[in-house]
Amino acid sequence: MTRKLIVEADGGSRGNPGPAGYGALVTDARTGEVLAEVCASIGTATNNVAEYSGLLAGLRRAAELAPGADTEVRMDSKLVVEQMSGRWKIKDENLGSLASLARQAASGLGRVWYTWVPRARNARADRLANQAMDAARPGGGGVGDGRAAGRSGVAVTAEPAAADPQGAAAGAWGPPQGRPTTTLLLRHGQTPLSAERRFAGRGDVPLTEAGRRQAAAAARRLATRGGIDMIVTSPLRRARRTAEAVASATGAPLQVEDDLIEADFGKWEGLTFAEAAAQWPDEMAAWLAGTDAAPPGGESFATAARRVLGALDRLLAAYPRRTLVLVSHVTPIKTLVCRAILAPPAALFRIHLDVASLCEIDWFSDGPALVRSLNDTAHLRPGGR
Numbered sequence: 001m002t003r004k005l006i007v008e009a010d011g012g013s014r015g016n017p018g019p020a021g022y023g024a025l026v027t028d029a030r031t032g033e034v035l036a037e038v039c040a041s042i043g044t045a046t047n048n049v050a051e052y053s054g055l056l057a058g059l060r061r062a063a064e065l066a067p068g069a070d071t072e073v074r075m076d077s078k079l080v081v082e083q084m085s086g087r088w089k090i091k092d093e094n095l096g097s098l099a100s101l102a103r104q105a106a107s108g109l110g111r112v113w114y115t116w117v118p119r120a121r122n123a124r125a126d127r128l129a130n131q132a133m134d135a136a137r138p139g140g141g142g143v144g145d146g147r148a149a150g151r152s153g154v155a156v157t158a159e160p161a162a163a164d165p166q167g168a169a170a171g172a173w174g175p176p177q178g179r180p181t182t183t184l185l186l187r188h189g190q191t192p193l194s195a196e197r198r199f200a201g202r203g204d205v206p207l208t209e210a211g212r213r214q215a216a217a218a219a220r221r222l223a224t225r226g227g228i229d230m231i232v233t234s235p236l237r238r239a240r241r242t243a244e245a246v247a248s249a250t251g252a253p254l255q256v257e258d259d260l261i262e263a264d265f266g267k268w269e270g271l272t273f274a275e276a277a278a279q280w281p282d283e284m285a286a287w288l289a290g291t292d293a294a295p296p297g298g299e300s301f302a303t304a305a306r307r308v309l310g311a312l313d314r315l316l317a318a319y320p321r322r323t324l325v326l327v328s329h330v331t332p333i334k335t336l337v338c339r340a341i342l343a344p345p346a347a348l349f350r351i352h353l354d355v356a357s358l359c360e361i362d363w364f365s366d367g368p369a370l371v372r373s374l375n376d377t378a379h380l381r382p383g384g385r
Contacts (some may be wrong), residue, residue, distance in 0.1 A: 002110055003069040004029035007058035010076065010125035011050025014133055020045035023128020024058030026065060029072065036061050039128040051077040052098035054129060055084070056105055060367065063108030070110040076122040081114045093290070097344045100302075104309050108317075180362035180370070181316050182323040184222065185333045186246070188238040189214035190355045198272050200329075201265035201298065204237045214356035214380060215242040219249035221358070221379035222325060228252040229322040232315060234260040234329060242356070243327040252325070259311035262329035266298025291345040301331060301348055308332045309339060316363055333359060340369035356380060 006029050011022035023039040038057045042050060055073065062071050075081055082088035083099060090096045106112040119126065189211030193200040207215065222228060223246075231254045233243035240256070247254040268276040276295070277284040286293035291301035308331075315324060326336075334348045340361045341347075353359075353375050360372040 003066045005035075005062050005066055005069045005071045005109075007055075007062050007071055007073045008075075008122055008125040009051070009054035009058040009073065010122055010129045011047065011052070011054040012126075012129050012133055013045055013047045013050050015044075017044050017046045019043075019133055020047075020050040021129055021132025021134075022050050022054030022057060023125045023130075023132055024054045024061065025124055025128065026058060026062045035065050037128060039132040041132045048077075048079060048092070048095055049098065050129070051075065051080050052095060052102065054125065055080055056098060056102045057367075059102055059105035059109070059112075063105055067108055068110045071106075071112045073112065073114045074117045074122065075114070076117055076119040076126075078116055081116045084114045093344045093346055097338075097342075100305065100309070100345075101339070103306075104313055107310065107313065178365055179321045180364045181320055183312075183315075183336070183361050183363065184225075184228075184323065184325045185336060185359040185361065186218055186222075186242065186325055186327045187330065187333055187353050187355055187357050188234075188236075188242040188327060189218075191238050193270060194355050196272070198270055199265040199268040199276065199295075200238075201262050201269050202236070203269050207238050207241050211238070211355065212241070212245075215245040216249075217379045218242070218356050218358065219245040222246055223249040226250075227323050228325055230255065230319060231325045231327065232257045232260065233327040234258075234262065234332070236261060236329070239327045239329065243325070246325055246327065250325075257311050257315070257326075259307040260326060260328040260332050263301060263304040263331040264295075264297075264299035266295040268295045268298065288349070291348065301335075301345060304331050305335045305338075305345065308335045312336060312339070320365065336361065337371065337374065340371050351375075354380075 006027045007024060009022070009024040011020065013020035019041070020043065021039065021041040025037045026035045027033060028035060038061050040057070042053055055075065058073065062069065079088070083090050084102065090099055189207045191200060191205045191207055191211055193205055195208060228250045229252060231243050231247050231252050233239050233254065233256055235256050235258055243254055280296055283296055287295060294300040330353050331348070333353055334351045337351060337359060338345065338347050354377050356377070358376040359374050362370040362372060
């Protein structure tokens with residue numbers, strides 16, 4: 001029999017934007033027992049950002065407590081309920097980013113549906129959110145030791161802010177708990193298309209001789225670092241050959257994850273940016289304006305992000321507290337970086353990644369992520385390690 005949960009969530013801001021916080025609780029739908037309460041102040045943010053943050057925290061906690069459980073989410077925010085139910089379009093890019101994270105969290109549950117309730121029926125989540133907002137006020141003392149006032153025996157924790165993707169919530173981060181899962185994100189070595197700065201998506205192009213040297217240099221760097229538990233690679237040849245070099249140097253096992261493949265650039269494959277823009281000026285303008293537009297015959301960055309983040313969630317669940325090398329491409333790696341730093345999807349256009357570069361991200365089980373390095377190419381310099 002499938003277990004059933006209820007998530008009650010709320011968030012608010014005193015000033016909109018102003019000192020903001022969220023609260024959520026998870027209850028057993030059959031018994032009414034409160035299983036967990038979570039709350040956190042998120043610095044300066046809007047009401048809507050705080051509400052989405054409460055939703056995300058509640059879904060994550062529910063998925064931890066009872067993976068696969070059917071879950072009803074109750075909120076007094078008509079906006080969040082209608083948008084998450086798919087009846088209203090999400091126009092704000094920041095809210096879209098948070099909604100994407102919420103959908104990813106919901107993927108760890110069974111059937112999830114959203115119910116609007118009057119504010120009076122959401123009083124428990126409102127109480128937690130107000131407690132968090134009190135802590136967010138100047139001189140309010142932050143979230144203290146991270147515990148909300150809860151009944152005896154209930155697991156009550158404060159979540160780090162998932163909130164404003166532009167960074168307004170940075171002050172809500174607390175000390176992460178336990179040993180993280182570490183991902184070392186390695187872009188493949190040079191190919192004929194990357195050397196000429198051409199779109200390279202699903203085309204299975206090989207590494208150049210320089211690319212093979214770069215892969216070997218990255219492999220030596222990772223072997224020197226040590227502690228590699230698993231190598232996971234995109235299925236495309238340029239990534240697999242890079243991954244095989246790492247596996248040979250480190251002795252770590254290698255597996256293929258199809259969802260780490262590069263975005264599909266459709267008819268732009270093999271073209272330079274200028275060539276694609278000359279033939280498809282309107283499509284290029286739309287593609288540069290947001291992540292929902294796709295190249296002709298290709299895949300949008302938003303669609304790519306859904307599969308890449310799904311792959312990340314599966315890997316984090318399968319290899320807790322391990323160190324993984326993920327060998328992939330520009331779009332998947334940028335997507336993972338954006339998730340780690342809570343950046344909006346459009347931040348993809350403002351990150352540069354060299355061939356054979358490394359990024360290191362720690363993912364903690366209680367929510368936070370920590371980017372330790374970005375576009376690290378020390379191993380490609382003479383004498384680099």
